[in-house]
Amino acid sequence: MQEPDIEVTGALSDQAPWPMSAAHADAVILDETEDQVVAEPIGQWTLVWRRFIRHRIALIGGVMLILLILMAIFGPLLSPESPLSFNYFAGNKAPELNWRYLMGTDAQGHAIIMYILYGARISLEVGVFATVLTSIIGVLVGSIGGFFGGWVDAVMMRLTDVFLTLPFLPLLILLSAYTGGGNITFVILILGLLSWSPTARLVRSYFLSLRSQEFVQAAQALGVSSPRIMFKHMLPNALSVVIVSSTLNVAGFIIAEAAIDFLGVGIHTPNVSWGLALANSESYIADGNWWWPLFPGLALLITVLSVNFLGDGLRDALDVRAKVE
Amino acid sequence: MTTYVIRRLLQSFIILIGLSLVFFLILHLTPGGPCNAEEAQSAQSAAMAKACVFRLGLNQPLPVQYFKWIGGYLHGDFGMSYLGIPVSSLILQKLPATVLLMLTSYLLQQLIALPLGMFSALRQYSFFDHVFTFLSYVGLSMPTFWLGLMLIYGFAVNLNWFPTAGVQSATMPIFWTGSWFHLLGHDPALVLGDLAKHLILPAITLMVIGIAVDSRFMRASMLEVLHQDYIRTAKAKGLKTRRIILKHALRNAILPIVTNVALFLPALIGGAIITETIFSWAGLGYAFFTAIQQSDYPYLQSFLMLTALAVLLANLLSDLAYAWVDPRIRYD
Amino acid sequence: MALETEQAQRAPRQEGTPLLQVKDLHTNFQTMDGVVKAVDGVSFDIQPGASVGIVGESGSGKSVTSLSIMRLVERPGWIPSGSIIFQGKDLLKLDDEQMRRIRGEDIAMVFQEPMSALNPVYTVGDQVAEIVRAHHRVGKRAAWARAVELFKLVGIPAADRRVHDYPHNLSGGMRQRVMIAMALANDPDLLILDEPTTALDVTIQAQILDLVRNLRERVNTAVLLITHDIGVVAEMCDEIIVMYGGKIMEHGTTHQIIDDPKHPYTRGLLAAIPAMGMKGQRLTVIPGTVPSPLRMPSGCPFRTRCPNVMDVCSNYPTLKTLDDGRQVYCWLYER
Numbered sequence: 005m006q007e008p009d010i011e012v013t014g015a016l017s018d019q020a021p022w023p024m025s026a027a028h029a030d031a032v033i034l035d036e037t038e039d040q041v042v043a044e045p046i047g048q049w050t051l052v053w054r055r056f057i058r059h060r061i062a063l064i065g066g067v068m069l070i071l072l073i074l075m076a077i078f079g080p081l082l083s084p085e086s087p088l089s090f091n092y093f094a095g096n097k098a099p100e101l102n103w104r105y106l107m108g109t110d111a112q113g114h115a116i117i118m119y120i121l122y123g124a125r126i127s128l129e130v131g132v133f134a135t136v137l138t139s140i141i142g143v144l145v146g147s148i149g150g151f152f153g154g155w156v157d158a159v160m161m162r163l164t165d166v167f168l169t170l171p172f173l174p175l176l177i178l179l180s181a182y183t184g185g186g187n188i189t190f191v192i193l194i195l196g197l198l199s200w201s202p203t204a205r206l207v208r209s210y211f212l213s214l215r216s217q218e219f220v221q222a223a224q225a226l227g228v229s230s231p232r233i234m235f236k237h238m239l240p241n242a243l244s245v246v247i248v249s250s251t252l253n254v255a256g257f258i259i260a261e262a263a264i265d266f267l268g269v270g271i272h273t274p275n276v277s278w279g280l281a282l283a284n285s286e287s288y289i290a291d292g293n294w295w296w297p298l299f300p301g302l303a304l305l306i307t308v309l310s311v312n313f314l315g316d317g318l319r320d321a322l323d324v325r326a327k328v329e
Numbered sequence: 330m331t332t333y334v335i336r337r338l339l340q341s342f343i344i345l346i347g348l349s350l351v352f353f354l355i356l357h358l359t360p361g362g363p364c365n366a367e368e369a370q371s372a373q374s375a376a377m378a379k380a381c382v383f384r385l386g387l388n389q390p391l392p393v394q395y396f397k398w399i400g401g402y403l404h405g406d407f408g409m410s411y412l413g414i415p416v417s418s419l420i421l422q423k424l425p426a427t428v429l430l431m432l433t434s435y436l437l438q439q440l441i442a443l444p445l446g447m448f449s450a451l452r453q454y455s456f457f458d459h460v461f462t463f464l465s466y467v468g469l470s471m472p473t474f475w476l477g478l479m480l481i482y483g484f485a486v487n488l489n490w491f492p493t494a495g496v497q498s499a500t501m502p503i504f505w506t507g508s509w510f511h512l513l514g515h516d517p518a519l520v521l522g523d524l525a526k527h528l529i530l531p532a533i534t535l536m537v538i539g540i541a542v543d544s545r546f547m548r549a550s551m552l553e554v555l556h557q558d559y560i561r562t563a564k565a566k567g568l569k570t571r572r573i574i575l576k577h578a579l580r581n582a583i584l585p586i587v588t589n590v591a592l593f594l595p596a597l598i599g600g601a602i603i604t605e606t607i608f609s610w611a612g613l614g615y616a617f618f619t620a621i622q623q624s625d626y627p628y629l630q631s632f633l634m635l636t637a638l639a640v641l642l643a644n645l646l647s648d649l650a651y652a653w654v655d656p657r658i659r660y661d
Numbered sequence: 662m663a664l665e666t667e668q669a670q671r672a673p674r675q676e677g678t679p680l681l682q683v684k685d686l687h688t689n690f691q692t693m694d695g696v697v698k699a700v701d702g703v704s705f706d707i708q709p710g711a712s713v714g715i716v717g718e719s720g721s722g723k724s725v726t727s728l729s730i731m732r733l734v735e736r737p738g739w740i741p742s743g744s745i746i747f748q749g750k751d752l753l754k755l756d757d758e759q760m761r762r763i764r765g766e767d768i769a770m771v772f773q774e775p776m777s778a779l780n781p782v783y784t785v786g787d788q789v790a791e792i793v794r795a796h797h798r799v800g801k802r803a804a805w806a807r808a809v810e811l812f813k814l815v816g817i818p819a820a821d822r823r824v825h826d827y828p829h830n831l832s833g834g835m836r837q838r839v840m841i842a843m844a845l846a847n848d849p850d851l852l853i854l855d856e857p858t859t860a861l862d863v864t865i866q867a868q869i870l871d872l873v874r875n876l877r878e879r880v881n882t883a884v885l886l887i888t889h890d891i892g893v894v895a896e897m898c899d900e901i902i903v904m905y906g907g908k909i910m911e912h913g914t915t916h917q918i919i920d921d922p923k924h925p926y927t928r929g930l931l932a933a934i935p936a937m938g939m940k941g942q943r944l945t946v947i948p949g950t951v952p953s954p955l956r957m958p959s960g961c962p963f964r965t966r967c968p969n970v971m972d973v974c975s976n977y978p979t980l981k982t983l984d985d986g987r988q989v990y991c992w993l994y995e996r
Contacts, residue, residue, distance in 0.1 A: 061466075166347045171636040173599030174617060175355065178629065181621045182359035259472050263603055266474045267618065282475055286607075289482055297482065301475030308470035316466075558777035565731055565772075566792040566843065567765030570757075580782050656827045657781055 052321045062317015068310035076128045079121035087114070087122055087276045096288075099295050108295035110281070111288050116299050119281040123300065126277040127307055130192055130261040131254040137196030139250050142203025143239070149204070150211025151234050161208070167201040176260060181269035191270060195257050203249055210242040244322035251315035255308045262304050278304050334649070341641040345634070349402075352633045353395050356626050385411070385626075398630065408627035410620075416631045420613065425505035426496045427612030429524075430531055430605070431597055438536040438543060443586070445540070446547025450582075451574065453552060461544070468541025473600055477534040477607040484530060491530050494609035498523050531608040535600050539593065546589055551582040584655050591640075591647035598636050678749075679706035680850060680883050681730070686743035688722070688729045690954075691736075697954040699725040699738065701907035704980070707851065712877065712884040714894030714915075716930065717904035720951050723887045724773075726904070727853045730885075731770055732760050748850070766796040769844035773856035775836035779828040785839045786812075786824025792846045811842035814879075816872060834865035841872065845880060855887045870897060891930050895919050903927050906952070906962025909980060913987030923989045926963045961991065969993060 080086075084104035095113040097105055107116035149160030176194060183190045214220055215238075223233045264270035265279025266286075273280065281300040288296065382388050386397070401408055407416035449461040485493040497504060501523050502515055554560065555578055563573045602614035609615065613632060620628040652658040688700035700722040707713050717723040728734050730745055732752060745752040747768065752760065764770075772778040780788060789811060790804035799807075805824065812820035815838040828836055837857060844852055854873065858866040874897065877884060886897055894901050894915070901918040903911045903926065911924040922928045932945035949966040952958060958965050964974040973992045980990045 162344075162347075165344055166351065169344055169348060169637050169640055170351065171595060171598060171633060171640070173595075173602060174633060174636060177602065177618070178621055179355065179359065182356075255470065259470075262472055263474055267603070267606060269621070279472075279474075282478060286478060289478065290486055292482075292486065294482055297475065297478045301472060301479065304472045304475060305467070305470055308472070309466060312466055312470050558772060558774055559780040561733060562772060562778045562840075562843075563780070564733055565764055565770045566795060567761050567763070568791065568795050569761065572795075577780050577783075581780070584782075655782060657829050 059317040059320055061313045062321070065310040065313025065315075065317060068306065069314060072124055072307055072310065073128060075121065076124040079124055083118045083121040084115055085118050087118060087274055089114075096291065096293050098293070107299040108293065110284060110293075110296050111291075116281070116295060119276055119278065119300055120303050122276040123278040123281065123303065124307070126188060126271065126275070127258045127261065127304070130188065130195070131258040131311070134192045134195035134199075134257045134261075135250050135253045137192060138200045138253055139203055139246055141196065141200035143207050143242075143246060145200065146204035146207030147211050147234050147239065147242070150208035151215060151230065151238070153212075153215070157208070160204070164201045164204050164208075167198070168205070170198060172198055173260070173263070177264055177267060177269055180264050188271065188275075191261055191264070195260060199253065199256075203246065203253075206245050206249055207242050210245055211238055214238050214241055248315060248319045248322060251311060251318055255311040255315065258304070258308055258311070334645070337645050337648070341645065344641060345637060346399075348637045349399055349630075349634060350395070352630055353391075353398065356629060357391055357394070398627075402634070407631045410628045411623060411625040412628075416627045419616065419628060420631060420635070423611060423613045423616045426610060427601060427605070427614060429496075429505075430528065430535065430610060430612060431601055433528060434532040434535040435539070435593075435597065437532060438539040441536075442540045442543035443547050443583075446544035447551050447574075447579070447582070449544070450548045450551035450555065461548075465541045465545050468537050469545070471537050471541075473534055473538060474603050474607055476537055477530070477604060480530045480534060481607070491526055496524070496527055496611050498527075527610075531604050531610050534607070535597070535604045538600065539597070542593070542596075543586070543589065547582065547586060550585050551578060554578045554582040557581070580654075584651070587647060587650050587654055590650075591643035594640055594643045595636075598639070677708065680709045680711075680748065681707040681885075682744075682746040683726070683730065684744045684746065686726065686729055686740070686745065688725050688734055688738060688740050690738045692955065695955055698907050698957070699954065700729060702743075703904070703907075703909055705902055705909065705912060707883050707885060709850065710881050710883050711900065712886065712898040713900045713902060714886040714888065714898035715902045715904055716888060716891045716894050718889060718951055720906075720954060721904040722907035723889075723904050724855055727770070727855050727885065727887050730853065731764060731768060733770075762796070765792050765844075765849075766847045767849055768851045768853065769847070769849040770853040770855065771837070771840045771844050771857050774860050775833055775840050776828065776860075778840060779836060781828055784825050784827055785831065785836075786826075789824070789839065789843050789846060792843055796847050807846065808842070811846055812839075814845065814876070815839075815842045817842070832865075833861050834868060837861060837865075837869055838872065841869075841876070845876065845882075848880065849882055851883045851885065853885045853887070856889070857886075858893070859888070859890075873897065891919075892934055903930065906957055907954075908962060909988070909990060910963065911987065911989050911991075912980075913985070917985060917987045923983065923987070923994060924963075924991050925967050925969045925993070929966075929968075 075082075094105075094109050095111050097109045097113075099106060099108040099116075104115050104117070107120065109115050110119075145160050145164060149157040149164075175198060179194045180191055183194070211234075220233060220237060223237055228237075261270060262277065262279030262282070265277045266283045268283055271277045271280055278300040282297055285293075285296040285300075386394065389397075398408065405417075407420070410416045410419050412419065445461065449458045452458050481493050484490050492498070497520075501520055504520060504524055560573060560577060563577045568577075598614070601612065602617055604610065605612045605614035606618045613635075616628065617632045619625075620632070683706070684704050686700055686703045687698065690697045690699050703722070703726055705713070715723040715726060725734065725738070729740055729743075730747075730752070732740075734740060740753060743753065747763070750759075752763070755763070779785065786805060786808045789808040790801070793799060793804040793807050794801070808824050809820050812823060817823050817835060817838050823831070823835070828839075831839065841857075857873070858869050861869060870893065873884070873886075884898070886894060888894055891901075891903075895918075898915055901911075901913065901915050902909055903918065903924065905926050910926045911918060911922065918927060919931070922931055926947070929945070929947040933947065947966055952962070952965055958975070960975040960977050961967070964970045967974070971992060976992075978990055978992045978995060980988045981994050982988050983994060
């Protein structure tokens with residue numbers, strides 16, 4: 005059989021009758037259809053990457069997050085002052101075009117920009133480490149329950165049910181108030197211990213469906229050990245679900261940590277966090293210094309927004325919705 | 330159906346017992362406590378602390394304390410708040426303000442979110458849809474407490490349109506005490522107006538995230554339904570667009586939202602604590618926050634138990650509601 | 662195949678004004694990797710009361726053709742050119758309200774998947790009564806009475822009780838009967854059946870086909886049957902259109918197509934059907950697979966799999982009318 009000449013479709017006259025961005029959002033991704041003849045096979049991660057970089061919002065989120073991470077690392081070097089410095093004479097100054105006073109100062113004369121640059125670290129640390137902890141517990145509980153089934157699963161799931169019903173924010177506030185607050189490790193531990201149950205459920209349901217699939221049964225028949233099947237064969241398949249739910253956890257944890265700082269039961273001075281900056285501003289709100297609460301809050305909003313952008317992009321790129329159903 | 334409900338209630342009861350243990354242990358094993366403040370400062374205060382421990386029964390073994398507490402619940406006795414009044418009266422006193430705030434904000438949230446999500450889905454990829462999507466991301470990422478702070482700054486402090494705190498002005502009669510007699514002789518428009526003025530900012534603060542979550546959910550649900558075969562059938566039948574959307578699409582799109590109602594309750598309770606604290610709204614959440622500072626264990630335990638109970642019941646109700654609106658679902 | 666002589670002799674191009682004239686229809690789909698021409702210049706007529714079948718593999722454009730006639734092609738698809746003239750009006754030029762009045766009233770359609778094509782949250786009676794009320798000023802009660810009548814017509818037992826059932830209460834075959842009842846509600850002039858039996862069991866399939874055949878004798882409606890099963894069209898239709906790669910390969914009477922196929926693709930399709938008394942013989946299959954819609958070869962789309970391929974095939978042939986009145990899209994019959 006001779007090789008067919010390839011006709012180039014998509015000439016200008018054949019353009020879809022709506023704007024191109026919309027056309028692409030609508031368009032069908034053909035390389036997923038089975039009977040497709042593709043010149044070279046596309047790897048799964050290549051496909052994920054292609055979908056991700058097409059997702060404009062996700063790219064914006066990713067880039068902003070990289071900038072925020074750089075800020076968390078190098079922020080203290082850029083800061084015009086350290087959290088310990090005092091300058092009572094320059095208190096309550098409105099923003100002006102000057103590095104130190106760019107975002108104004110608080111009642112004690114601390115530059116607001118110092119809060120922004122130093123606070124990034126705590127927010128990102130809590131977000132990332134609490135998420136890692138949540139994911140580890142969730143994956144362990146979920147995969148053990150889903151893999152072994154039977155009474156093991158029943159025990160794991162009742163435990164998950166109890167944790168799922170725990171009132172998250174009330175307990176978070178209570179626990180951080182009574183464990184002395186101020187200690188970021190405690191905050192991370194509390195967040196992780198309180199929030200693993202949705203991940204566990206997700207992983208479990210995914211493992212349950214995977215368990216009945218042929219490649220797992222084949223591995224079992226070949227005598228591969230259980231932990232090896234679970235973590236070598238099944239977990240990589242469940243990974244995309246975990247990645248997406250983890251990203252959304254990061255956003256929630258950043259807000260939660262800032263909330264307890266704001267309520268005064270989290271990190272204390274001389275540590276610096278965005279939530280703490282907001283808390284301090286509350287007593288002075290009648291003074292009209294809008295810049296004090298504005299910038300730390302904006303920093304929080306932008307950080308969480310970037311994480312959510314990224315999470316949505318990952319969800320689309322990894323095609324998680326289709327997989328869970 | 331009845332057996333299903335009974336089974337679910339039993340399950341909820343068991344979870345509740347498990348939760349009571351978790352709450353009890355958390356409260357009694359964490360450092361600090363109601364008598365702690367006085368401790369170790371001087372010999373005199375050490376003696377006071379001892380008296381305090383004795384008075385509150387904290388010297389008894391933990392299992393005894395636990396069963397006393399849980400046994401009280403079974404008799405409808407929530408214990409004595411360290412404020413000196415029964416926890417049940419304290420809760421009844423604070424409940425109306427919280428219910429008012431949550432209900433108002435939740436109803437407004439749905440009234441805004443559902444049409445917004447539906448409209449956005451119907452105009453997918455339009456300018457409106459893009460603006461909606463961006464704003465919904467912002468709403469989703471909003472730190473509630475910061476929003477409340479900025480609202481206070483803008484509308485209460487700066488513009489002076491609304492009060493900065495409280496449920497009612499001091500001159501007004503309390504809007505709900507279980508009877509209406511004390512309201513006689515007051516102009517209802519004045520009382521309600523004052524209440525509404527206090528309510529607006531906290532309600533907005535509480536509902537912003539909810540609007541974002543629910544409208545996005547509605548949009549996604551609507552989009553999914555619009556791509557279903559039965560919508561194509563409805564079009565092929567020559568039905569009017571309005572009928573296709575309002576009858577065939579909307580009913581199906583709203584089904585998953587029904588379960589969402591219950592799932593949102595925990596977030597609403599969490600949000601209420603923060604919102605009530607920012608606005609000094611004299612409800613259960615604000616009382617919870619002050620109770621933490623005073624280590625008022627009986628109140629804290631009761632609050633946590635009530636919250637858990639509400640969440641469990643809401644889950645059950647939403648499952649039942651789901652069976653009621655979707656003819657495909659039957660429980661037996 | 663046993664065909665009534667009267668049917669077999671009917672030529673595809675009859676005298677008189679056709680009910681439906683599809684002229685040079687194009688339907689495109691936007692994909693991430695470019696534009697797919699799902700329907701690429703299709704033309705055919707349907708006479709009043711006639712029955713025409715479109716056969717083709719998945720991706721041949723047969724379903725998209727039927728959706729285009731109903732103007733139900735949605736993003737990412739669109740119709741760049743062509744005309745669909747129904748009872749003298751070009752459907753592609755009507756406004757939405759005019760088109761709405763035609764759907765379900767003059768042209769009705771039955772879809773492939775009877776489970777998902779019915780709305781799960783409304784009773785089947787409601788969904789049938791609704792189509793009556795969408796086009797006629799009748800009361801609720803009259804519409805429901807009509808629904809019961811239609812249920813009886815399509816052979817649903819205990820019709821007066823079944824109308825109160827939800828789709829999930831009914832079997833696949835019953836659901837498809839409901840779909841047919843719905844389509845017949847307003848005595849349409851054209852009934853489009855898009856793979857009506859594909860999702861059903863073989864025995865149920867036969868029942869539904871029987872039903873359609875019987876109904877055609879009682880209700881005078883033209884039928885356009887879309888299927889991948891050439892055996893089904895041979896049984897059901899007077900005329901057959903064979904589609905491949907978005908184009909018509911061959912169009913003729915059932916007699917012409919079945920007994921004397923001209924196009925190599927039609928021949929391949931027919932050779933792939935197991936016939937009675939073929940025990941022990943191997944079925945012939947068409948070699949290769951349908952090319953990707955994005956990489957359609959230029960010229961005849963079938964040339965990559967055609968046993969009679971020639972050099973000239975990379976140029977586009979024309980849909981040539983042969984002496985017996987049929988049309989073939991193949992270089993073998995040019996000149």
